[in-house]
Amino acid sequence: MWDYSETVKEHFYNPKNAGAIDEANAVGDVGSISCGDALRLTLKVEPETEIILDAGFQTFGCGSAIASSSALTEMVKGKTLDEALQISNQDIADFLDGLPPEKMHCSVMGREALQAAVANYRGEEWVDDHEEGALVCKCFAIDEVMIRDTIRENNLSSVQDVTNYTKAGGGCSSCHEGIENILMEEMQARGESFMPGAIQKKAKPAAQPLVTLETPEPAPAAPAAGGMSAFQRYKKIEEVIEKIRPNLQADRGDCELLDIDGKNIYVSLIGACSGCQMAAMTVGGIQQKMIEALGEFVKIIPVDKAQYAAQLAQKQATASA
Amino acid sequence: MNDIYLDNNATTKCDPLVVEAMLPFFTEQFGNPSSLHSFGNKVGHALKNARKSVQKLIGAEHDSEIIFTSCGSESDSTAIMSALKAQPNRTEIITTVVEHPAVLNLCEYLETEGYTVHKLKVDGKGNLDMDEYKSLLSDNVAVVSVMWANNETGTIFPVEEMAELADEAGVVFHTDAVQAVGKLPIDLENSAIHMLSISGHKLHAPKGVGVLYLKRGVRFRPLLRGGHQERGRRAGTENVASIVGLGVAAELALQNMEHENTVVKAMRDRLQEGILAAVPNAFVTGNPDNRLPNTANIAFEYIEGEAILLLMNKMGIAASSGSACTSGSLEPSHVMKAMGIPYTAAHGTVRFSLSRYNTMEEVERVIEEVPPIVAKLRKLSPYWGENGPVENPEQAFAPVYA
Numbered sequence: 001m002w003d004y005s006e007t008v009k010e011h012f013y014n015p016k017n018a019g020a021i022d023e024a025n026a027v028g029d030v031g032s033i034s035c036g037d038a039l040r041l042t043l044k045v046e047p048e049t050e051i052i053l054d055a056g057f058q059t060f061g062c063g064s065a066i067a068s069s070s071a072l073t074e075m076v077k078g079k080t081l082d083e084a085l086q087i088s089n090q091d092i093a094d095f096l097d098g099l100p101p102e103k104m105h106c107s108v109m110g111r112e113a114l115q116a117a118v119a120n121y122r123g124e125e126w127v128d129d130h131e132e133g134a135l136v137c138k139c140f141a142i143d144e145v146m147i148r149d150t151i152r153e154n155n156l157s158s159v160q161d162v163t164n165y166t167k168a169g170g171g172c173s174s175c176h177e178g179i180e181n182i183l184m185e186e187m188q189a190r191g192e193s194f195m196p197g198a199i200q201k202k203a204k205p206a207a208q209p210l211v212t213l214e215t216p217e218p219a220p221a222a223p224a225a226g227g228m229s230a231f232q233r234y235k236k237i238e239e240v241i242e243k244i245r246p247n248l249q250a251d252r253g254d255c256e257l258l259d260i261d262g263k264n265i266y267v268s269l270i271g272a273c274s275g276c277q278m279a280a281m282t283v284g285g286i287q288q289k290m291i292e293a294l295g296e297f298v299k300i301i302p303v304d305k306a307q308y309a310a311q312l313a314q315k316q317a318t319a320s321a
Numbered sequence: 322m323n324d325i326y327l328d329n330n331a332t333t334k335c336d337p338l339v340v341e342a343m344l345p346f347f348t349e350q351f352g353n354p355s356s357l358h359s360f361g362n363k364v365g366h367a368l369k370n371a372r373k374s375v376q377k378l379i380g381a382e383h384d385s386e387i388i389f390t391s392c393g394s395e396s397d398s399t400a401i402m403s404a405l406k407a408q409p410n411r412t413e414i415i416t417t418v419v420e421h422p423a424v425l426n427l428c429e430y431l432e433t434e435g436y437t438v439h440k441l442k443v444d445g446k447g448n449l450d451m452d453e454y455k456s457l458l459s460d461n462v463a464v465v466s467v468m469w470a471n472n473e474t475g476t477i478f479p480v481e482e483m484a485e486l487a488d489e490a491g492v493v494f495h496t497d498a499v500q501a502v503g504k505l506p507i508d509l510e511n512s513a514i515h516m517l518s519i520s521g522h523k524l525h526a527p528k529g530v531g532v533l534y535l536k537r538g539v540r541f542r543p544l545l546r547g548g549h550q551e552r553g554r555r556a557g558t559e560n561v562a563s564i565v566g567l568g569v570a571a572e573l574a575l576q577n578m579e580h581e582n583t584v585v586k587a588m589r590d591r592l593q594e595g596i597l598a599a600v601p602n603a604f605v606t607g608n609p610d611n612r613l614p615n616t617a618n619i620a621f622e623y624i625e626g627e628a629i630l631l632l633m634n635k636m637g638i639a640a641s642s643g644s645a646c647t648s649g650s651l652e653p654s655h656v657m658k659a660m661g662i663p664y665t666a667a668h669g670t671v672r673f674s675l676s677r678y679n680t681m682e683e684v685e686r687v688i689e690e691v692p693p694i695v696a697k698l699r700k701l702s703p704y705w706g707e708n709g710p711v712e713n714p715e716q717a718f719a720p721v722y723a
Contacts, residue, residue, distance in 0.1 A: 012631065018701050029703070029720040036625050036645040036653060036668035038720045040703040058703035060665075060718075062627035062646035066701060103646075181433075 005097035012063040017073035021056040028117030037061035041113040050081045064103040071095045072110040101141035139171025151186045263298045268305035324637040325683045330674035336525040339566045346562035371568025378571040380508035388533045393499040393520030394423040396533040399544040400495040400516040404464035406542035411463035417441040418659040446608040447476040458490040469501035473656040474607025475616025488513035503574035515539045526570035530563035586614035593617040595688030615675040620666040623704035632694040643670040
């Protein structure tokens, strides 16, 4: 049985704002019926002020999906659309006094329903390219998609690498077999083979001090992704990175923006940050801030700067040849 | 009001007589059955009696065909790995898509080791295609492993017939019978089944003890090597107290076999009929005409199983579900998927599994409690309108992202 907080239970047993709102002028349908969680959020928005007067939900899903939906409707009522869009999935989870790692996607679904409803109100089309994989590392809630992408981008070849880049496997280590299986497939795909020893080599240098990020301050009102020009979007991405850098520098680390390719944002982690146990916390933190600031789903992908430059040069050479 | 336990396919309550029989083996009867002295000797006798009792329950010809293990999973792994080790030239395995993870995950692992695994498909009621099975039996097959009864739906497979076919083809046949033993009469002496797995805690014995039945003459390679326990076929000092408990449980299971197939079955039938009469858009999954007497798996359309279980739990009723959320996976139960149950129903399946400890009063209370729970959740569901599912539910609500 899941370890649900009392607040989750309360919102599940006695959900607030259940049902569709009459005279709703914003509707957001999100979720996945194959995964067993889906949500329709209906809002009544006052056109002059864009204040959410009323909110209602209909949810097909588990206890925490229903609780997250209920929490979301409570949180958005009385807010303007722009204010509401600042609510992150972590805010929803916090409102519920936390969710088990396997259930964090319920809060993500809540946030996405809100985005979809706002897009619907504004006559925009909301596209979700959020890809969710099976949870591999339960200690740090890292899924298969994240691990696979990071292995590919960085040509990783050991579990230790994967832990350094994504944090997956850095806790209880019982997911190492799962990570190895992913590594095996990915390495085979690039024509290499995975040949580890049964135990890891000793004599690692002492761990670097942990990099802690300040609690994320709410990002400025996020206009929908479609509302931003490529230049504005670039500036915004740069702004987020610049805001984070002093924190990293304080811990003798740094972060540099290398490239933007659609939803993939490539960064290089420098100094104390690169390879330290908390690198992924940094990556995860940056990603969360970025998503909040841009109002769209993006991936922050840590890469080796020199390697990335070489790859890029090679690509350009082939393109011009 | 007492809580109602309808999750006996997950695990069962230890019978008080089982516990009573076990207790001395934690205190004065502490000897090692391998020892020569009287401390050990008495314990050795207790093991012998337990073995005889299990032998009787499953109709084995010899008591030496009973190997005590630590659990059903160990028995399954031992059986399959033994067949592979004993016949290194054979590289194929036949099993089914609806097996328990104890077999399925092992087979998936063996695939990565180079073995070919044929998973027999099932139809909408969970039945196998015997022609498909026959066509796969060959000299390349090392072992067939097919469950006797499905843990989720209770659907029974014709394992005796399948074993005959395997035997004729010279192929080892193993069955995971953890759900069947104690609920269905079993006569292994007159069957062609070569290996069979039992789990103690499914039949009112404690957790941590299982049995592998191994027909005399079947070539065997142990999974655990070491001491000479279990005639060298399963090393490790015996879990004496639990084995003694299993012996008593087997005796009781034999005594209660008729009760299980009359009284328990009648309670199950009443439960199913009562719920289906009160809840629209609900149906039984699996094959209702050929299943365990204690199991009813009901799909409640347009709602999700974990939510149902949580509300049932609040009312003091324990059952289980095939929804993705109860397991933490991204997909609903592989058994429901294999039968082609649509997602809107597969996530809403609830398994009610009874035992001889349940009463008709409990069943009536569950029949009272379940319909309002379903109604409450349907009121929250985007697929549900005022008095029934919305028109064209799949089109009316088609959320972004798959």
